[in-house]
Amino acid sequence: xxxxxxxxxxxxxxxxxxGKDQELVAVSNVSLDVHAGETVGLVGESGSGKTTLGRVVLxxxxxxxxxxxxxxxxxxxxxxxxxxxxxxxxxxxYQDPMLGFNPRMRVRDIISEPLRLHFDLSxxxxxxxxxxxxxxxxxxxxxxxxxxxxIRKAQQQQVAIARAIATKPDFIVLDEPTGLLDxxxxxxxxxxxRRLQEEQKxxxxxxxxxxxxxxxxxxxxxxxxxxxxxxxxxxxxVFSRPTHPYSEALxxxxxxxxxxxxxxxxxxxxxxxxPINLPPGCPLAPRCxxxxxxxxxxxxxxxTIKGEGQEAWWSTCxxxxxxxxxxxxxxxxxxxxxxxxTEELRKAIAATHTED
Amino acid sequence: MVTEAPAPNAAGGAASGEILRVxxxxxxxxxxxxxxxxxxxxxxxxxEVLGFMGESGSGKSALLFAIIRLLAREVQQRSGDLLYRGEDLMQxxxxxxxxxxxxxxxxxxxxxxxxxxxxxxxxxxxxxVLKSHFPDKKKSELEDEAIEILRIIGxxxxxxxxxxxxxxLSGGMAQRILIAKAMACAPQxxxxxxxxxxxxxxxxxxxxxxxxxxxxxxxxxxxxxxxDLGIAATYCDTIAVVRKGxxxxxxxxxxxxxxxxxxxxxxxxxxxxxARAQQKIDEARSDVERDPSHGRSFIHENLPAxxxxxxxxxxxxxxxxxxx
Numbered sequence: 045x046x047x048x049x050x051x052x053x054x055x056x057x058x059x060x061x062x063g064k065d066q067e068l069v070a071v072s073n074v075s076l077d078v079h080a081g082e083t084v085g086l087v088g089e090s091g092s093g094k095t096t097l098g099r100v101v102l103x104x105x106x107x108x109x110x111x112x113x114x115x116x117x118x119x120x121x122x123x124x125x126x127x128x129x130x131x132x133x134x135x136x137x138y139q140d141p142m143l144g145f146n147p148r149m150r151v152r153d154i155i156s157e158p159l160r161l162h163f164d165l166s167x168x169x170x171x172x173x174x175x176x177x178x179x180x181x182x183x184x185x186x187x188x189x190x191x192x193x194x195i196r197k198a199q200q201q202q203v204a205i206a207r208a209i210a211t212k213p214d215f216i217v218l219d220e221p222t223g224l225l226d227x228x229x230x231x232x233x234x235x236x237x238r239r240l241q242e243e244q245k246x247x248x249x250x251x252x253x254x255x256x257x258x259x260x261x262x263x264x265x266x267x268x269x270x271x272x273x274x275x276x277x278x279x280x281x282v283f284s285r286p287t288h289p290y291s292e293a294l295x296x297x298x299x300x301x302x303x304x305x306x307x308x309x310x311x312x313x314x315x316x317x318x319p320i321n322l323p324p325g326c327p328l329a330p331r332c333x334x335x336x337x338x339x340x341x342x343x344x345x346x347x348t349i350k351g352e353g354q355e356a357w358w359s360t361c362x363x364x365x366x367x368x369x370x371x372x373x374x375x376x377x378x379x380x381x382x383x384x385x386t387e388e389l390r391k392a393i394a395a396t397h398t399e400d
Numbered sequence: 401m402v403t404e405a406p407a408p409n410a411a412g413g414a415a416s417g418e419i420l421r422v423x424x425x426x427x428x429x430x431x432x433x434x435x436x437x438x439x440x441x442x443x444x445x446x447x448e449v450l451g452f453m454g455e456s457g458s459g460k461s462a463l464l465f466a467i468i469r470l471l472a473r474e475v476q477q478r479s480g481d482l483l484y485r486g487e488d489l490m491q492x493x494x495x496x497x498x499x500x501x502x503x504x505x506x507x508x509x510x511x512x513x514x515x516x517x518x519x520x521x522x523x524x525x526x527x528x529v530l531k532s533h534f535p536d537k538k539k540s541e542l543e544d545e546a547i548e549i550l551r552i553i554g555x556x557x558x559x560x561x562x563x564x565x566x567x568x569l570s571g572g573m574a575q576r577i578l579i580a581k582a583m584a585c586a587p588q589x590x591x592x593x594x595x596x597x598x599x600x601x602x603x604x605x606x607x608x609x610x611x612x613x614x615x616x617x618x619x620x621x622x623x624x625x626x627x628d629l630g631i632a633a634t635y636c637d638t639i640a641v642v643r644k645g646x647x648x649x650x651x652x653x654x655x656x657x658x659x660x661x662x663x664x665x666x667x668x669x670x671x672x673x674x675a676r677a678q679q680k681i682d683e684a685r686s687d688v689e690r691d692p693s694h695g696r697s698f699i700h701e702n703l704p705a706x707x708x709x710x711x712x713x714x715x716x717x718x719x720x721x722x723x724x
Binding site for chain 2 (some may be wrong): 253300302307
């Protein structure tokens, strides 16, 4: 395996036009690498552009600008037959598998369809491969003759996974694959996905609202807010010490399954604003408790926290990465004056500066 | 112009002790021909949050509908005693139940804006609730009260939101309106049916933190159905795990998370264990003591559970005997 990432996303932008002339920037200047056999967890609130990014990478939606290199090939330049061939290497699993199934086909045909489209297999070979992926997806052969509507939700998702891995892809976008499943079933599906990755070296982009599922499966974390990637880094490091205020707010909102937990939450004011006609500057500025004048004047900076390549950890904000010590004190401040206005918080931080 | 929140209802004085006691509740689905609940039981004290955990189809929502006596027609109650403050709910007439609903026992439904009337403003839907229980009050009075309730629930600019239609609200805001509707008459017992499902974690934390503080302040009891271990651990005092219509484990929240007995509970918690090991790093930063009232124990020594089916592990901690 070389150091070259399997998937290189560079400055990818996708804008939708809403109404007459309003612009909705769904994905804004996103750059991200995915290496072979690795999982990148993509998280963010609803409307942050996660799903659009996943779709653009697979060219299910055409981007406005930017570059997507897959296995060294510029995907956005591929057309017709070469692109169709490439599709056997990249797959997607949706939140609701039924949306991707023809309800009148039997499970056997659903799983073998991509094989028939991409390979010229004999009947026997086809049967053999279907059996193989069925086992890989931990499915009972008895489902083969069922129609997808007749099997359980979890089994439907297993069928979707089986279909996705049938052509031995190198890369799968998992768009909330456990979103509709009960906890114990979701654990099972995550287990299958992890095992498949270990055995077949498949790279995943794992899009999810369920941050504990993301943590269980991902190697790296990418956090989006209003179309922009605000922080990327190794999963455990970002989870334990996020550097962007939005990452901190999002990750500290996760309710831990531990009644003794004492974790404090960073609270942003208000809710995610509409992504239509965004002002220049940092998209978080209107909600951020640490906002400064420079935040709304220009585009947010790109701050490297540490590492390179697969270990790279960066964020698009100055304050937290500049002043890690203050964050601790700031937490104390937040706790004492929970309803404190932004202005007072800034003063409190400024005060700790002068004391030093 | 701050009006007082509606006074606690007339029926009971100071709230203390057991509020609701359910025993041997069995519900049968006539169309699907199966037991929805099979001998379920619970006991809730004033101010207690009971988490009813289970997966979809386990019967946890049906329990709430049975308590408020709004079961679907095809679900038949085959047995069960429901004692609300010592009064048998099954003996109440429909009219008496109508009086009770909203005023004493209220339900918080999920679904955000889709569970609100789309052609009425958020405010008028709360006024409707108030009006049905306080028909003699003036309209302006009720409106002031409704705006005050919106403020208490943590809705910014309550005057503006009062006039908003559901489609103008975000999902989190619409869910707060549904909470406001349930809390409008300051009921003693709230029934929450997985009502934060579908909200982003940030909004969920905002909504639940505020709501939970309000419950504590008013000493209101809550039965919350959930499949989220984080919600269970963070906001519940007592956990009941229900599987295939049967309560398999019933325990104070700490006992449940630290000493789960039933194999199904252990399965659910296996994922949580992993998260807990990781979280040690996260907590290095915080040395703030947890809200002590959360650890406050509601130990139910005499749960209405059949002794031949349930083993007592510790005070208030019961586990259903498993077939080997």
